[in-house]
Amino acid sequence: MSDSAHIIRILSVDDHPLLREGIAAIINSQPDMLLVAAAATGNEAIQKFRELQPDVTLMDLRLPDLSGIDAMIAIRTEFAEARIIMLTTFEGDVEVHRALEAGARAYMLKSMPPKDLVEVIRQVHAGKKRVPPEIAASLAEHLSDEALTGREVDVLRHVAGGNRNRDIAERLFISEETVKVHMKHIMEKLGASDRTQAIAIAVRRGIIQL
Amino acid sequence: MSDSAHIIRILSVDDHPLLREGIAAIINSQPDMLLVAAAATGNEAIQKFRELQPDVTLMDLRLPDLSGIDAMIAIRTEFAEARIIMLTTFEGDVEVHRALEAGARAYMLKSMPPKDLVEVIRQVHAGKKRVPPEIAASLAEHLSDEALTGREVDVLRHVAGGNRNRDIAERLFISEETVKVHMKHIMEKLGASDRTQAIAIAVRRGIIQL
DNA sequence: TTTTAAGTAACTCTTTCGTGGTACCGACGA
DNA sequence: TCGTCGGTACCACGAAAGAGTTACTTAAAA
Incomplete structure (x- = not known):
């Protein structure tokens, strides 16, 4: 309430200059907002953030150096009260879950209309959290799912590379039988009928990238 | 040459409002360019284009209704001389190849710096074609590759869905042996050692989406 | 300390996949 | 008219994958 008369100072982090321009145009058209800086990398x-300590930070997930989530974690260990909005396609x-768990105040899509963006910025600045319904839905869909273990993800990555169980076993220094056990668990957790579908599902859910 | 003194009239087609804003800001900062309209869908x-017949069109690949390539084809059947730049992530x-084959004058990435964008717009307006080196490289890499046939892509999609050969056969009303023949050809053409790797490669190359 | 989770391993058995070869047919172009 | 290409089909064989079961170890949690 006392803030409502103040200008919201915003930091925009995205490696796409075109999108940064768009965000800048939207924000600067709002009388109660000011874009104080833009960064193209996580370290930047x-x-x-250290220099300017903005009220709200818009953070892209994919950055050239570290991931947006890692950058957020780094900022929030120094400034626990930092209000960060993940803005991404x-x-x-899985990524959404990680971002919210790591303290993101909102997770918005780059495809949304500008008026939603400014609205969310105001809400986050006011201390609220915000996740759009379509994202909340996909999040809810997998709430009860067991997450893959680190080793399982390792195996899955090798599977996506077209490796046979035997080759995966060699590379991970384990037996082929163990690889099979991991594959069984992976397919159970993902609800896949075979390794091929496991890859498809894992990619869709952001568990692995191709 | 006679055009060089004239203003370049530009149409921007993209369903992301944020990006449209960015493009608008860049273009309108150029004294020799004018954004005459923006569209969010292919039909729009x-x-x-019919109304305004712009000098250069910036077209996104993914649109809500038809694909950017289909929209380009529709425009170019009416206006064969239309100068269209595909602007996309x-x-x-495969998509690049299809776009250029269908008459795109340039294929640019949304991640590129604004100065490249305006430079390409000027070059395309001057009748030149332009494809950035990284895209040209990935294009050259597969120049000698045989393209998958329509039926092969059908089969591949079903494979990505986790279907067994027998199930695919049923759904496509062919025998399991025919499915195997298609799979053989698919793996040969993609250079994959098994169906799982075939999916990974096909997704990377834009042949199928997950 | 007891329990639990993650990772490892072995064995059997069935199903599916991938490879080889051969062959027919319709469409399209030279 | 003669190839070529895309799509279809069958057969046989060996190589993988997947299902089911049991079991040991280590590290973390209760």
């Missing part, structure tokens, strides 16, 4: 974002429920 | 693009060499 951390540094700019949808990457699957 | 076709209609706006990289989707794999």
Whole structure:
């Protein structure tokens, strides 16, 4: 309430200059907002945040150096009260989950209309959290799912590379039988009928990238 | 040459409002360019082109109704001399190939710096074609590759869905042996050692989406 | 300390996949 | 008219994958 008369100071982090321009145009058209800086990399974002300590930060997920989530974590260990909005094309429920768990105040899509963006900025600045319904839905869909273990993801990555169980076993220094056990668990957790579908599902959900 | 003194009239087609804003800001900062309209869908693009007949069109690949390539084809059947730049995040060499074959004058990435964008717009307006080196490279890599046939892509999609050969056969009303023959050809053409790798490669190259 | 989760391993058995070869047919172009 | 290409089909064989079961170890959690 006392803030409502103040200008919201915003930091924008995205490696796409075109999109940064768009965000800048939207924000600067709002009388109660000011874009204080823009960063193109995670490290630049951390540094700019330290300098300026903006009220709200818009953070892209994919950055050239570190991931947006890692950059957010770095910022939030220094400034626990930092209010960060993840702004990205949808990457699957796993990324969303990680981002929110790591303290993101909102997770918005780059495809949304500008008026939604400014609205969310105001809400986050006011201390609220916000996740759009379509993202919340995909998040809810997998709430009860067991997450893959690190080893399972390792195996899955090798599977996506077209390796046979025997080859995966060699590379991970385990037996082929163990690989099979991992594959069984992976397919159970993902609800896949075979390794091929497991890849498809894992990619859709953002568990692995191709 | 006679055009060089004139203003370049531009149509921007993209369903992301944020990006449209960015493009608008860039273009309108150029004294020799004018953004005459923006469209968010393929059909809107076709209609706006008819009305305004811009000198250069910036076209996104993914649109809500038809694909950017289909929209371009529709425009170019009416206006064969239309100068269209595909502006997109990289989707794999297959899409690039299709776009250029269908008459795109340039294929640019949304991640590029604004100065490249305006430079390409000027070059395309001057009648030149332009494809950035990284895209040209991935295009060249698969120049000698045989393209998958329509039926092969059908089969591949079903494979990505986790279907067994027998199930695919039933759904496509062919025998399991025929499915195997298609799979053989698919793996040969893609250079994959098994169906799982075939999916991974096909997704990377933009042949199928997950 | 007891329990649980993750990772490892072995064995059997069935199903599916991938490879080889051969062959027919319709459409399209030279 | 003669190839070529795309799509279809069958057969046989060996190589993988997947299902089911049991079991040991380590590390973390209760």
